[in-house]
Amino acid sequence: MRLVVIGNGMVGQRFVESLAARDTARRFTEVTVLGEETRRAYDRVRLSAFFDGVSAEELTLAPPGVPAGTTIRLGEPATAVDREARVVRTAAGEYPYDALVLATGSRAFVPPVPGTGSPGVFVYRTLDDLEALRAHAAGRSAGIVVGGGLLGLEAANALRLLGLRTAIVEFAPHLMPMQVDAAGGAILRRRIEELGIDVHTGAGVTGIAPDGDRLAVGAGELTLGADLVVFAAGVRPRDELARAAGLPVAERGGILVDASCRTADERVFAIGECAAVDGRCYGLVAPGYAMADVVADRLLGGDATFGGADMSTKLKLLGVDVASFGATTGPLDVVYADPAHGLYAKLVLTDDARTLLGGILVGDAAAYGVLKAAVGGPVPGKLADFLSAGAPDVALPGDAQVCSCNAVTKDQVLGAIGAGCADVGCLKACTRAGTTCGSCVPLLRSLLTEAGVAQSTALCEHFAYSRQELFDLIRVRGIATFSALIGEYGTGRGCDVCKPVVASILASLGGGHVLDGEQAALQDTNDHFLANIQRDGTYSVVPRIPGGEITPERLIVIGEVARDFGLYTKITGGQRIDLFGARVEQLPAIWRRLVDAGFESGHAYGKALRTVKSCVGSTWCRYGVQDSVGLAVALELRYRGLRSPHKLKSAVSGCARECAEARSKDFGVIATETGWNLYVGGNGGFRPRHADLFATDLSTEELVRTIDRFLMFYIRTADRLQRTAAWLEALDGGLEHLRAVIVDDSLGICAELDAAMDRHVGGYADEWRAVLEDPDKLRRFVSFVNEPQTPDPSIAFTVEREQRVPVPLGMPEVSA
Amino acid sequence: MTTTITWTAVCRLGDLLPERGAAALVGGVQVAVFRLHDDQVRAVGNRDPLWGANVMSRGIVGTRGGRAVVVSPMHKQAYDLDTGACLDDPAAALPVYAARVRDGVVEVVAG
Numbered sequence: 001m002r003l004v005v006i007g008n009g010m011v012g013q014r015f016v017e018s019l020a021a022r023d024t025a026r027r028f029t030e031v032t033v034l035g036e037e038t039r040r041a042y043d044r045v046r047l048s049a050f051f052d053g054v055s056a057e058e059l060t061l062a063p064p065g066v067p068a069g070t071t072i073r074l075g076e077p078a079t080a081v082d083r084e085a086r087v088v089r090t091a092a093g094e095y096p097y098d099a100l101v102l103a104t105g106s107r108a109f110v111p112p113v114p115g116t117g118s119p120g121v122f123v124y125r126t127l128d129d130l131e132a133l134r135a136h137a138a139g140r141s142a143g144i145v146v147g148g149g150l151l152g153l154e155a156a157n158a159l160r161l162l163g164l165r166t167a168i169v170e171f172a173p174h175l176m177p178m179q180v181d182a183a184g185g186a187i188l189r190r191r192i193e194e195l196g197i198d199v200h201t202g203a204g205v206t207g208i209a210p211d212g213d214r215l216a217v218g219a220g221e222l223t224l225g226a227d228l229v230v231f232a233a234g235v236r237p238r239d240e241l242a243r244a245a246g247l248p249v250a251e252r253g254g255i256l257v258d259a260s261c262r263t264a265d266e267r268v269f270a271i272g273e274c275a276a277v278d279g280r281c282y283g284l285v286a287p288g289y290a291m292a293d294v295v296a297d298r299l300l301g302g303d304a305t306f307g308g309a310d311m312s313t314k315l316k317l318l319g320v321d322v323a324s325f326g327a328t329t330g331p332l333d334v335v336y337a338d339p340a341h342g343l344y345a346k347l348v349l350t351d352d353a354r355t356l357l358g359g360i361l362v363g364d365a366a367a368y369g370v371l372k373a374a375v376g377g378p379v380p381g382k383l384a385d386f387l388s389a390g391a392p393d394v395a396l397p398g399d400a401q402v403c404s405c406n407a408v409t410k411d412q413v414l415g416a417i418g419a420g421c422a423d424v425g426c427l428k429a430c431t432r433a434g435t436t437c438g439s440c441v442p443l444l445r446s447l448l449t450e451a452g453v454a455q456s457t458a459l460c461e462h463f464a465y466s467r468q469e470l471f472d473l474i475r476v477r478g479i480a481t482f483s484a485l486i487g488e489y490g491t492g493r494g495c496d497v498c499k500p501v502v503a504s505i506l507a508s509l510g511g512g513h514v515l516d517g518e519q520a521a522l523q524d525t526n527d528h529f530l531a532n533i534q535r536d537g538t539y540s541v542v543p544r545i546p547g548g549e550i551t552p553e554r555l556i557v558i559g560e561v562a563r564d565f566g567l568y569t570k571i572t573g574g575q576r577i578d579l580f581g582a583r584v585e586q587l588p589a590i591w592r593r594l595v596d597a598g599f600e601s602g603h604a605y606g607k608a609l610r611t612v613k614s615c616v617g618s619t620w621c622r623y624g625v626q627d628s629v630g631l632a633v634a635l636e637l638r639y640r641g642l643r644s645p646h647k648l649k650s651a652v653s654g655c656a657r658e659c660a661e662a663r664s665k666d667f668g669v670i671a672t673e674t675g676w677n678l679y680v681g682g683n684g685g686f687r688p689r690h691a692d693l694f695a696t697d698l699s700t701e702e703l704v705r706t707i708d709r710f711l712m713f714y715i716r717t718a719d720r721l722q723r724t725a726a727w728l729e730a731l732d733g734g735l736e737h738l739r740a741v742i743v744d745d746s747l748g749i750c751a752e753l754d755a756a757m758d759r760h761v762g763g764y765a766d767e768w769r770a771v772l773e774d775p776d777k778l779r780r781f782v783s784f785v786n787e788p789q790t791p792d793p794s795i796a797f798t799v800e801r802e803q804r805v806p807v808p809l810g811m812p813e814v815s816a
Numbered sequence: 817m818t819t820t821i822t823w824t825a826v827c828r829l830g831d832l833l834p835e836r837g838a839a840a841l842v843g844g845v846q847v848a849v850f851r852l853h854d855d856q857v858r859a860v861g862n863r864d865p866l867w868g869a870n871v872m873s874r875g876i877v878g879t880r881g882g883r884a885v886v887v888s889p890m891h892k893q894a895y896d897l898d899t900g901a902c903l904d905d906p907a908a909a910l911p912v913y914a915a916r917v918r919d920g921v922v923e924v925v926a927g
C-alpha cells in the first residue's frame with residue numbers, strides 16, 4: 001500500500017518513525033514524505049537554542065538514513081490533494097496514495113495591519129526565519145517583539161542574545177495571558193523588566209512604517225522605533241490544502257478530525273498542529289506525538305484513540321520559572337505573592353479545599369512536577385509548603401506523568417528501572433523520557449535514587465549531577481551561564497570543583513571567550529590569567545609550537561622575549577618552550593610581543609589540547625613512510641583550544657619505530673605504508689598506559705573524522721579530570737562500544753559529534769590575542785588593584801646555572 | 817589611649833568581578849579583597865599560610881556547607897571568608913580584615 005505524508009515537521013517525523021517501528025509486516029511498501037522546508041525534521045521546540053550556538057545539524061530529529069521503502073522529498077511542498085484520483089500534487093509531480101496523512105503544522109500569525117511586509121519584519125517559526133533574523137540583526141541595536149506569550153518571551157530572549165535592546169508589545173493587559181493571571185503576570189513583568197527588556201502591555205500593534213533604515217511601530221498610543229520587529233503573536237493551523245480539497249475545517253481553523261485523527265475522508269488523516277481533534281487544536285508537541293502514534297496504530301488495524309492532552313507547561317523564560325497546570329482559576333484560589341523576590345504561586349482548589357484543580361507558579365517552579373501529578377486528588381502535603389519557594393518532599397503517584405513531552409509515567413520509569421536501567425541514559429533509551437526538552441531529567445534522576453539505584457556521581461556538594469549529566473543539561477537546555485545552571489539545578493554558590501567544570505563545559509560547547517562575562521569568575525587561576533601559576537605566585541608562559549616545528553626566526557623571538565623579561569627558559573617534555581617567572585602584570589606585555597611575532601596561546605594552563613608531538617618523519621628520516629610533522633601540525637591546529645574534561649595529548653610517528661611515543665598519548669598516530677594507524681587511550685604520567693589500536697590504515701580524512709568523534713564523545717561523557725585512558729577503561733563495552741558509537745553510529749549521534757567539532761574548528765580564536773584587544777580583560781592583569789604599577793614585593797629571584805630562579809619561600813609558618 | 821580605625825579605599829566595587837577577588841596593598845600589607853554574589857565584600861590576608869606565596873586573591877570563591885570560602889589556587893585548601901579559618905587544615909588560618917562598600921567604593925581596615 002502507498003502512503004503519502006505531507007509535512008516533515010516534528011509530528012510528521014514522529015509518525016514516520018512510529019509507523020516504521022510497528023509495520024513489521026511491511027503493509028506500507030511505499031511511503032512518500034513531502035516537506036516544504038529544505039531540511040529534514042528538526043526540533044522546533046528547541047529552536048531558540050540556535051541562538052545559543054547550537055547548530056541546525058544538532059537540532060535535527062531525523063536519524064541518518066530512512067526506513068526501507070520511504071522516500072523523503074524536501075523542498076517540495078504539496079500544492080493540491082485530489083481526493084477523487086487519490087493523488088497529491090506538487091510542482092514536480094504526482095504521488096498516488098492509499099492513505100494520506102496531513103502533518104502541515106501551523107504558520108505564524110501576523111495581524112492584518114499595514115506594513116508587515118516591510119524589510120526587517122520577521123516571524124519566529126522555522127530555522128530559515130531564525131537565520132534571516134540573525135543576518136538582519138547583525139550590527140543593529142533595537143528590536144521589538146509583538147506578543148508577550150510563551151513564544152514572544154522566547155523571541156525576546158533571542159533578541160537579547162543577539163545583543164539587541166528589546167521591547168515586548170502585548171495586546172492583553174498582562175504577559176502570558178494564556179497561562180498566568182494578572183497578579184502572576186505582574187510579577188513576571190517585573191522580573192523581565194529587571195533584565196532591561198521594555199514591556200508594553202494593553203498595546204495592540206496598529207501598523208509598521210519604514211523610517212529611513214529603521215521601522216516605526218505603532219503600538220496602542222505609542223510609536224516605537226526599532227531596527228526589526230518579530231511577530232510572535234500566535235499561530236494558525238495550516239489547513240489550506242484540506243480546505244481546497246473540500247475537507248471540513250473547524251470554526252477557528254484546523255483540519256477537523258475525530259478521536260482517531262481521521263478526517264471526513266476515511267483515507268485522509270491529520271495530526272499535529274494542523275489538526276483540530278473534535279474541533280480543538282493543540283499548539284504543543286506532546287499531543288501531536290500522541291496523534292502520530294494513534295494514526296500509526298490505526299493504519300495497521302488498531303483502534304487507538306486520542307484522549308485529549310495535558311496542556312500544562314513549565315518553562316524557564318529569560319531565566320524566570322513559569323509553570324501552569326490544570327485549571328488556572330476556580331472555586332477557591334489560594335495565592336502567595338512575594339513581589340520582592342519575584343515569587344508568585346496560586347493553587348486552584350474545590351471549595352471544600354480537598355481537591356486540587358490546577359495552579360500557577362512564577363519565579364520558582366520546583367513544586368511543578370509533584371503538583372501537576374496531583375491534579376484531581378488532594379493536595380499532596382501541607383498547603384502552605386507549596387505556597388513558598390522550593391518543592392516539598394512528597395511521593396508522586398504511579399500514574400503521574402514524569403515526562404510530559406513523551407507521555408511517560410512514573411510507573412513506566414519504575415518498570416524500566418526494575419528491568420535493569422541504572423542511569424538516566426538507559427531510561428532515555430528504554431522509555432524515551434527525557435529525550436525531548438530534557439526538563440524531566442532531574443526527576444528521572446531522583447526516581448533512580450528513590451529506587452535505590454546507587455548514584456555516586458554527584459560532582460560536589462552543589463550539584464547532584466555528574467559531569468556528563470551537567471554537560472547534557474547545559475547542551476539540551478541551552479544554558480549559558482553558571483548562575484542559571486546552579487539556580488535551576490544546584491544549591492549554594494558553587495566551588496572550586498563545579499565552577500571550573502561548568503566553565504569547561506561552556507567552553508566545549510563554544511560559549512565564547514573563557515574570560516567573557518561571568519565565565520571569568522569560574523576559572524581556576526591558570527585559566528583566569530591564561531598562564532600556569534608557579535610556587536612563588538609567578539606564572540609561566542607557553543606559546544604554541546605546533547608539532548614541535550619552529551623556524552629560527554621564531555626561536556629568536558622567544559629568546560629575545562625571555563631575555564628582555566628575565567624569564568627562566570626550558571624545553572618542555574611536550575616539544576615546546578616554557579618561559580617561567582612572569583609576574584601577572586607582565587603577562588600582557590610578554591604576550592603582545594609573542595602575538596605580534598605570530599605565536600598564540602599554547603593552552604598549557606587549560607584542560608584542553610596540549611601538544612601533538614611529532615617525529616621528524618619521511619621528510620628527513622631514512623625510515624619514515626609518511627609526513628608525520630605535517631600531520632602533527634594539522635592535528636594540533638585542528639584541535640587547539642578544545643576544552644575537555646582533562647588535558648589531551650597526542651603524537652604522530654613517521655614509522656613503527658615510534659620516536660614520537662604516540663602510544664603513550666590520548667590519541668596517537670603511527671604511519672603505515674598506506675596510511676595511518678590510530679591508537680587511543682594512552683597515558684604517561686601517574687599511571688602509564690599504552691594506547692589501544694583503534695583503527696588501521698586510515699586515510700588522513702578518515703583519521704581526522706575518527707579523532708573528531710573520539711574527542712567529542714569523550715568530551716560529552718567523561719567525568720571531571722578523567723583522562724581518556726581512565727575513561728576508556730570505565731566505558732561500558734570498552735573499545736568495541738566505542739567503535740560501535742563512533743564508527744558504526746550505533747547511537748545515531750555521529751552527525752552531532754561531527755557538527756560540534758566543525759563548530760569548534762570554525763569558532764577557534766586565539767585567547768591571548770582576544771585579551772590583548774579587550775581593555776576590560778587587560779585591567780585584571782595587575783598585582784594590586786589599588787597600585788596597578790607595583791610588582792608583588794615578595795617575589796624575588798636568585799641565579800642558578802646562569803638563569804633566574806625563585807628564591808625559596810620561607811618555610812610554612814603554620815602547619816602540622 | 818585612643819585607637820584610630822582607618823578605612824582605606826582600595827578600588828571601586830565595579831573593579832571586582834562578582835565572586836572573584838583582587839589583591840591590594842594597604843599600608844604595606846597584602847590584602848585579598850573579594851566581592852560576593854550579593855555585592856558584599858570580604859578582606860583576608862593575601863598570603864597562602866601553607867605555601868607562602870601571595871596568591872589568595874586569585875582563588876575561586878564559593879560556598880562550602882553554606883559558608884563563603886575562597887580556595888587557595890596553590891593546593892586547593894578552602895578558607896572561610898568570615899573567620900579566616902582553613903576548613904581543610906585546622907593549623908592554618910588567614911588574617912581577616914574589616915571591609916565594606918561605601919558609595920560604590922570598597923574600603924578595608926588593615927595595616
Ligand code: SRM
Nearest residue numbers: 532540572573574575576578604610683684685686687723
Ligand atoms: C612543563 C612540563 C615539564 C617540562 O618541563 O618538560 C610540565 C609541567 C607540568 N605538568 Fe606535566 N609537564 C610537561 C609534560 C608532561 C608530560 C610529557 C608529555 O606531555 O609528553 C607528561 C606525561 C604524559 C601524559 O600526560 O600522559 C606529564 C604529566 C603530567 C601529569 C600527570 C598526568 C596523568 O595523567 O597522570 C600532571 C598532573 C595533572 O595533569 O593532573 C602534570 C601537570 C603539570 C603541571 C601543569 C603541574 C601544575 O599544575 O603546575 C606543570 C606545570 C607546567 C607549567 O607551569 O608550565 N603533568 N607532563 C611539560 C610541559 C609540556 C608542554 O609543552 O605542554
Ligand SMILES: Cc1cc2nc3c(=O)[nH]c(=O)nc-3n(C[C@H](O)[C@H](O)[C@H](O)COP(=O)(O)OP(=O)(O)OC[C@H]3O[C@@H](n4cnc5c(N)ncnc54)[C@H](O)[C@@H]3O)c2cc1C
Nearest residue numbers: 007009010011035036044077078104105272273283284285
Ligand atoms: C520557537 C518555538 C518554541 C516552541 N516551544 C515549545 C515547547 O516548549 N513545548 C511544546 O510542546 N511545543 C513548543 N512549540 C510548538 C511545537 O514546535 C509544535 O507544536 C510542533 O512543532 C508541531 O509539530 P507539527 O509537525 O505539527 O508542525 P511543524 O513542526 O510546524 O511541521 C510542519 C511541517 O509541515 C510543512 N508543511 C506545511 N505545509 C506543507 C505542504 N503543503 N507541503 C509540504 N510540507 C508542508 C512545514 O513547512 C513544516 O516543516 C514551539 C514552537 C516554536 C516555533
Ligand code: SF4
Nearest residue numbers: 615621624654658659
Ligand atoms: S619514528 Fe621512524 S620516522 Fe620517526 S624519527 Fe623515528 S625512525 Fe624516523
Ligand code: FES
Nearest residue numbers: 403405436437438
Ligand atoms: S518533559 Fe520534555 S523530555 Fe521529558
